[in-house]
Structure formats: C-alpha cells, structure tokens
Amino acid sequence: MDESKRGFLKIAGCSVLGVLGAAGMRTATDVGPGGKAVESSTTLNGKKWGMVVDSQRCLEKEGCTACIEACHRIHNVPSIADPKEEVKWVWKEPFEHSFPTQAHQYTKASLNEKPVLVFCNHCENPPCVRVCPTQATWKREEDGIVMMDQHRCIGCRYCMVACPYGSRSFNWQDPRNALQGGINPEYPTRTKGVVEKCNFCAERLAKGQEPACVEACRKSAGAGALLFGDLEDPESEVSKLLSERYSIQRKPGLGTKPQVYYLV
Amino acid sequence: MLEKALRGGRYYWTLIGFLSLAMFVGLLAYLFQMREGLTVTGLSRDVPWGFYIAQFTFLVGVAASAVMVVLPYYLHNHKSFGRLTVLGEFLAIAACGMCMLFVFVDMGQPMRVLNVMLYPTFNSLMFWDFLVLSGYLLLNVVISQVTFGAERKGVPPPRWIKPVIVLSIPWAVSIHTVTAFLYSGLEARAFWMTAILAPRFLASAFASGPSLLIILCLIVRRFTKFDPGKDAIRTLSQIVTYALVINVFFVAVELFTGLYSRIPEHVEHFEYLFFGLEGKHALVPWMWTSQLLTFAALIVLLIPKLRKNEKILLVTCFAVISSIWIEKGLGMVITGFIPSPLGSVTEYWPTPPELLISLGIYAFGALVLTVLYKIATSVREEIELG
Known part of the structure; x- marks a missing residue:
C-alpha cells in the first residue's frame, strides 16, 4: 500500500473512531437541555451526592492505586510525568498537605507523610463556580455535583486560582498525546487549553452506575474505603456513617462546605 | 487627523x-x-497565572492614572494640565489595549474569549473587569476624539462631553478596584485577602502612571516643538510624591497586619517574597531592588529642590516605575501562589x-x-x- 492510501485510511479510520466517540458521548451524555440531568429508569438519583473516605481502611493498602487508575482510564485523563503539568482527577496527597491545619509539631513525621485520597470536594459553596466568567463550571441544582463544560471553558484558569484544594487541572499541552493506555470511547477526550476535574462520575450515575473509584475500591480492596451516596437521604450508608462516626472535611473554616468527608 | x-x-x-x-x-x-x-x-498547576496577568494588572494601573491629569483640569480648573489631558487619555488608550491583549494571550482557548459576553456572569469579577475595561477604553476614545477635535478647530468642545468626562473619573477608579477584587475575594489565597489591595493598587498606579507621563512629556518636549510646560510637569511630580508616600504607607499597613498577627498563611507569602522559602528565592533580589528604588525615589521626591530639577526627576521617575513594576508586574501575582494552598513551593519564571x-x-x-x-x-x- 502506498503512503497516500495509508494516510487516507488513517484519516478515515480516525474519523470513524471520532464519530463513534461522538456517538458514545451521546449515550453517555449526562447533561440534557437546560443543564438538567438526563433521567432514565436506571439513573441513580440523589439530592446531594457526597463521598466518605474511610482513611483507616484506605491506609491498610497504602500502595493501592486502583481507584486512581480506574478513574483516569475511564475519563481519558492524560498521564503527564511533569508534576507542573499533571492532570489529576483523584490522587494521593500527604496528610500535612491535604489537612494543613490538622498537622501540628508533635504529629508523628510518618503520619504527616501518610497519603490521603483527594478529589474535587463538590463544595456546597464552590469558589470555582463563583469566579468562572462563562458559567463553564456550575453547581447542578438537583444533586449538588460541580459540573464542568469543556466546550465553553475559555481556559482563563480563574477557577484554579480560586480553588482552595488544588482540585482542578489545566491542559497545558494536548492531552490526547498523553493517553498511552488507549482511549475510552465512552467518554470524551479534551482539547488543550481547558480545565478539568472530578465530576463524581455524573455520566455513570446517569446510567445507574456508582462512581468508578468507588467501584474499583470495592473490587480491589474488598473492603470499600470509599463510600458514595445521598447525604439528604438519612437512610443512606454515607448519612449513617457520618452521624455515627467522627469525620473531618478539608479546610472547613473557609466556608466552602466540601461534600467529601474523611473518617478518622 | x-x-x-x-x-x-x-x-x-x-x-x-x-x-x-x-x-x-x-x-x-x-x-x-x-x-x-x-x-x-513557565506556568504550572501550582502557579496558573504569571507574567501575562501581572502585566495586565500593572497596565490597568497605568490606564487608570489618566484620571490624575483629567481630575485636576476638569474639576479643579488646574489650567496648566489643559495641554496634558489629551496625552493622559492617549496613554490610557494604549494601556487599555495592552491590558486586553495580555488577558487574551493568557487564555487557553482564545477563540472562545467572547463567551464572557455571550454568557454574562454577574458573580464573576472577570466579567466585570472585561466590562469596565472596555467601557474605559471607549470613554477615553470618545473624550479625546471630541475634545481634541474641538481644540484643533479652535472651538470650545460641545457641552455634552463634560458629564462624560466627569463620568470617566470614577470609572478610572473602578477599573483598578475591580482588578484588585479579581484577587482579594478568594478564600484560597491568603496573600491577596486584604482590604488594602484595591487602595494599594490605586496608590501605586497614581505613582507609576504620572511618572510615565512625566517621562513622555520630557520626550515630547525634546523631539517636537510642543512643550507640555514646566508647571504641568512640576504638578505631576507632586502627584507622584503624594501617591508614592501613600503607597509606602499602605504597604507598611499590610505588612503590619500580616506579620504582627503571625498567621502562618499570611507570613509565609511575605517570607517567600523577601527571604525565600525552602531554599527557593527567585523573587528575593527583585523585591529588595524594588524597596531600594522606592526609598531612593522617595527621598529625592520629598526634597523640593531635587524634585524640581528635571534631569534628576527623569531618573527618579524611572526608579518609581521600575519599583512599582517589580511590585505589581512580578511580586504581587506570583507570590499569591507560593506556597500553594496545599503547601508546596513551586517557583515560576517566565x-x-x-x-x-x-x-x-x-x-x-x-x-x-x-x-x-x-x-x-x-x-x-x-x-x-x-
């Protein structure tokens, strides 16, 4: 086969993949007209989604990265080695960084370095939403998820400046060049120059699936250090855990009201 | 024309x-x-804004400073500024243009920048900044066009322009206030979380802008037959003096609040700025240079005999501009990110x-x-x- 035919086939193949990807996006679409969640009979409904991280259980398998791998694979999160340009939806941050006001001078050094799982807190009062000049990021009224529209984002990074948790990543370079693990056609890839972050797997909730990290954690650890559920429902597992056990939030003093809670 | x-x-x-x-x-x-x-x-996860946004911030100040010639002339009938107002307005136009370009080149998706107008978002300070800056540009274009056009024809300017000019005065203050509000309302960034930020911005703008105007006046006099007048330059230098003194006072107020309280979140940023953190100190020599320039300029400006010497004044104006450029165009923005909210010290250099x-x-x-x-x-x- 000569070069030009090969080139043509490459382009044609990519186009087909692109169309398939677009079709995949349609089925996985989590936002309908007017920004409302698309509901179907299988949709998981919650009034206020929240996450509970059982830090003790998570630490039992300290080197485990099942949740991170699952999330990043499913969401086509590029793996960029340079820490300055990394894109992360969920990752482990040392205790003294994730809870800077909790660590003190007598905390054991080893505890300060213990990894804590962090992601977007889906704040009740999200600073990122407050500052965004185009409403490319917004808080979904019906379930409290802080959503992100990468097609509207102008890449000004004001949301990154405003987020007290460092939960947002900017695509400094073309993320499609850093998808070594292959592309998941069920979820859109991003272009360079836009911001992205954890979306509490809104696209999976719409299909009746729990977030990918929660599922991966249950399967891998067999223990379930991550729990996800409706905080408005007093019967949900997360509500019960939070009323029975002592939990903390990241930087509660700022008034952002994070919806990710840590059992300690 | x-x-x-x-x-x-x-x-x-x-x-x-x-x-x-x-x-x-x-x-x-x-x-x-x-x-x-x-x-x-050189930007990164930890330092998402840098040189571009810092230049934008500095230049908003230059744009706003046109008010320092407009106000004395139109509200206090300070005659010697009559020949200067158009130079101030033209400077504001050029500065506004640069501001807009600096924001534009900072965008990850520049083609979508008009989304800011397509989806007006009243809770976003960036929307307001876009609005007031465009408005200010328009005001200065209209005012300079009308008043200068009239002057050329040798007729008094139409009466309707007076209220427009008066409007441009608070508008100038607003552009720099809104720019300060971009920073000062963010719970994530303790360094900017200070009520003095907007007043400080204005004070430093009214020192650096008129300094630039003095330099421009001296250039114009040197290369053209048009002389903006000794008296006008003298008054401008007084304005620079007042503004610089007030700016130094504001900085001192800020340092006191930040350092006397000893809240680590506040102290760490100043520590990085003036001494460096975790062995990283890219800005330290710059910041001390800035302090040195400010105080040298202050001494010269406070002594009338020195201030009235135009050669010395010229050098002093350069010192004032450099000092404030370092303060705003380098230190202010970058230091807000160092250390990051998670406590990491990632440095930035363009x-x-x-x-x-x-x-x-x-x-x-x-x-x-x-x-x-x-x-x-x-x-x-x-x-x-x-």
Missing part, C-alpha cells in the same frame, strides 16, 4: 519600524504558543516565548502611543505656529 501619523521624520519611522518588528516577533511567538499550548510558558509575546504586546502599546502622540504633537505645532 490620522494623516498626521503618516508624515514624519527619520526618528519617527525608525521607531515605528523597530516597534513593528518587535510586534512581529511577538506574533510569531504567540503562534508558537497557539500551536503547543500554554506549556511553552520563559523566552512568554517574554517575547509580552515584548510584542508592549511594542503594540508603544506603537499606538507613538502614533497618537505624533498626531497630538503635530496638531499642537500646527495650532501654535499657525
């Missing part, structure tokens, strides 16, 4: 050529940034493409300014020499 810009001497065309070349180089660097993404800059793009934008501003000043001085020469 534009035809005045098309007739000039050797110096004029050399300058135009040089600035066009710098703009072209900046454009090439920008195309490179467009292709590769903002990865070509890369060559970033600097070339910035240079291109400054060249654009200088070109606009040159052309506008050329028109202004040619027309004035025509009027005065008949």
Whole structure:
C-alpha cells in the first residue's frame, strides 16, 4: 500500500473512531437541555451526592492505586510525568498537605507523610463556580455535583486560582498525546487549553452506575474505603456513617462546605 | 487627523519600524504558543497565572492614572494640565489595549474569549473587569476624539462631553478596584485577602502612571516643538510624591497586619517574597531592588529642590516605575501562589516565548502611543505656529 492510501485510511479510520466517540458521548451524555440531568429508569438519583473516605481502611493498602487508575482510564485523563503539568482527577496527597491545619509539631513525621485520597470536594459553596466568567463550571441544582463544560471553558484558569484544594487541572499541552493506555470511547477526550476535574462520575450515575473509584475500591480492596451516596437521604450508608462516626472535611473554616468527608 | 501619523521624520519611522518588528516577533511567538499550548510558558498547576496577568494588572494601573491629569483640569480648573489631558487619555488608550491583549494571550482557548459576553456572569469579577475595561477604553476614545477635535478647530468642545468626562473619573477608579477584587475575594489565597489591595493598587498606579507621563512629556518636549510646560510637569511630580508616600504607607499597613498577627498563611507569602522559602528565592533580589528604588525615589521626591530639577526627576521617575513594576508586574501575582494552598513551593519564571509575546504586546502599546502622540504633537505645532 502506498503512503497516500495509508494516510487516507488513517484519516478515515480516525474519523470513524471520532464519530463513534461522538456517538458514545451521546449515550453517555449526562447533561440534557437546560443543564438538567438526563433521567432514565436506571439513573441513580440523589439530592446531594457526597463521598466518605474511610482513611483507616484506605491506609491498610497504602500502595493501592486502583481507584486512581480506574478513574483516569475511564475519563481519558492524560498521564503527564511533569508534576507542573499533571492532570489529576483523584490522587494521593500527604496528610500535612491535604489537612494543613490538622498537622501540628508533635504529629508523628510518618503520619504527616501518610497519603490521603483527594478529589474535587463538590463544595456546597464552590469558589470555582463563583469566579468562572462563562458559567463553564456550575453547581447542578438537583444533586449538588460541580459540573464542568469543556466546550465553553475559555481556559482563563480563574477557577484554579480560586480553588482552595488544588482540585482542578489545566491542559497545558494536548492531552490526547498523553493517553498511552488507549482511549475510552465512552467518554470524551479534551482539547488543550481547558480545565478539568472530578465530576463524581455524573455520566455513570446517569446510567445507574456508582462512581468508578468507588467501584474499583470495592473490587480491589474488598473492603470499600470509599463510600458514595445521598447525604439528604438519612437512610443512606454515607448519612449513617457520618452521624455515627467522627469525620473531618478539608479546610472547613473557609466556608466552602466540601461534600467529601474523611473518617478518622 | 490620522494623516498626521503618516508624515514624519527619520526618528519617527525608525521607531515605528523597530516597534513593528518587535510586534512581529511577538506574533510569531504567540503562534508558537497557539500551536503547543500554554506549556511553552513557565506556568504550572501550582502557579496558573504569571507574567501575562501581572502585566495586565500593572497596565490597568497605568490606564487608570489618566484620571490624575483629567481630575485636576476638569474639576479643579488646574489650567496648566489643559495641554496634558489629551496625552493622559492617549496613554490610557494604549494601556487599555495592552491590558486586553495580555488577558487574551493568557487564555487557553482564545477563540472562545467572547463567551464572557455571550454568557454574562454577574458573580464573576472577570466579567466585570472585561466590562469596565472596555467601557474605559471607549470613554477615553470618545473624550479625546471630541475634545481634541474641538481644540484643533479652535472651538470650545460641545457641552455634552463634560458629564462624560466627569463620568470617566470614577470609572478610572473602578477599573483598578475591580482588578484588585479579581484577587482579594478568594478564600484560597491568603496573600491577596486584604482590604488594602484595591487602595494599594490605586496608590501605586497614581505613582507609576504620572511618572510615565512625566517621562513622555520630557520626550515630547525634546523631539517636537510642543512643550507640555514646566508647571504641568512640576504638578505631576507632586502627584507622584503624594501617591508614592501613600503607597509606602499602605504597604507598611499590610505588612503590619500580616506579620504582627503571625498567621502562618499570611507570613509565609511575605517570607517567600523577601527571604525565600525552602531554599527557593527567585523573587528575593527583585523585591529588595524594588524597596531600594522606592526609598531612593522617595527621598529625592520629598526634597523640593531635587524634585524640581528635571534631569534628576527623569531618573527618579524611572526608579518609581521600575519599583512599582517589580511590585505589581512580578511580586504581587506570583507570590499569591507560593506556597500553594496545599503547601508546596513551586517557583515560576517566565520563559523566552512568554517574554517575547509580552515584548510584542508592549511594542503594540508603544506603537499606538507613538502614533497618537505624533498626531497630538503635530496638531499642537500646527495650532501654535499657525
């Protein structure tokens, strides 16, 4: 086969993949007209989604990265080695960084370095939403998820400046060049120059699936250090855990009201 | 009036050529940034805003400072500023243009920048900044066009322009206040979380802007037959003195609150700025230079005999501008990110493409300014020499 035919086939193949990807996006679409969640009979409904991280259980398998791998694979999160340009939806941050006001001078050094799982807190009062000049990021009224529209984002990074948790990543370079693990056609890839972050797997909730990290954690650890559920429902597992056990939030003093809670 | 810009001497065309070349180089660097993404800059996860946004912040101050010639002339009838107002307004126009370009080149998706207008978001300070800055540009274009046009024809300006001019005064204050609010309302960034930020911005703007205007006046006098007048320059230097004193006072107030309280979140940023953190101290020499320049300038300005000497004044104005440029165009923005909210110390320094793009934008501003000043001085020469 000569070069030009090969080139043509490459382009044609990519186009087909692109169309398939677009079709995949349609089925996985989590936002309908007017920004409302698309509901179907299988949709998981919650009034206020929240996450509970059982830090003790998570630490039992300290080197485990099942949740991170699952999330990043499913969401086509590029793996960029340079820490300055990394894109992360969920990752482990040392205790003294994730809870800077909790660590003190007598905390054991080893505890300060213990990894804590962090992601977007889906704040009740999200600073990122407050500052965004185009409403490319917004808080979904019906379930409290802080959503992100990468097609509207102008890449000004004001949301990154405003987020007290460092939960947002900017695509400094073309993320499609850093998808070594292959592309998941069920979820859109991003272009360079836009911001992205954890979306509490809104696209999976719409299909009746729990977030990918929660599922991966249950399967891998067999223990379930991550729990996800409706905080408005007093019967949900997360509500019960939070009323029975002592939990903390990241930087509660700022008034952002994070919806990710840590059992300690 | 534009035809005045098309007739000039050797110096004029050399300058135009040089600035066009710098703009072209900046454009090439920008195309490179467009292709590769903002990865070509020194920015990072931890420091998402840097040189571009800092230049924008500095230049908003320069734009706002036009009010320092407009206000004395129109509200206090300070006659000697009559010949100066148009120079101030033209400077504001050039500065506004540069501000907009600096924000534009910082966007990850520049083609979508008009989404800001398509989806107006009242809770976003960036929307308001866009609005007040465009408004200010428009005000200055209209005011300078109308008043200068009238002056050229030898008739008094139409009466309706007076309220527009008066409106431009609070509007000038608003552009720098809104720019300060971009920073000062963010719970994530303790360094900017201070009520003094907007007043500080204004004070430093009213020191650096009029300093630049003094330099421009002296250049205009040297190269054209138009003389803005000794008296006007003297008054401008008094304005610079007051503004610089107030700025130093505001900085002291801020340092006291931050350091006496000893809240680590506040102290750490100042520590990074003046001494460095975790062995990282890229800004330290710059910040001490800035302090040194400020105090040297302050001493000269406070002694009337020295201040009235135009040669010394010229050097002092350079010192004031450099000092405030370091403060706003380097220290203020970057230090807000160091350390990050998670406590990591990631340093930032602009890369060559970033600097070339910035240079291109400054060249654009200088070109606009040159052309506008050329028109202004040619027309004035025509009027005065008949």
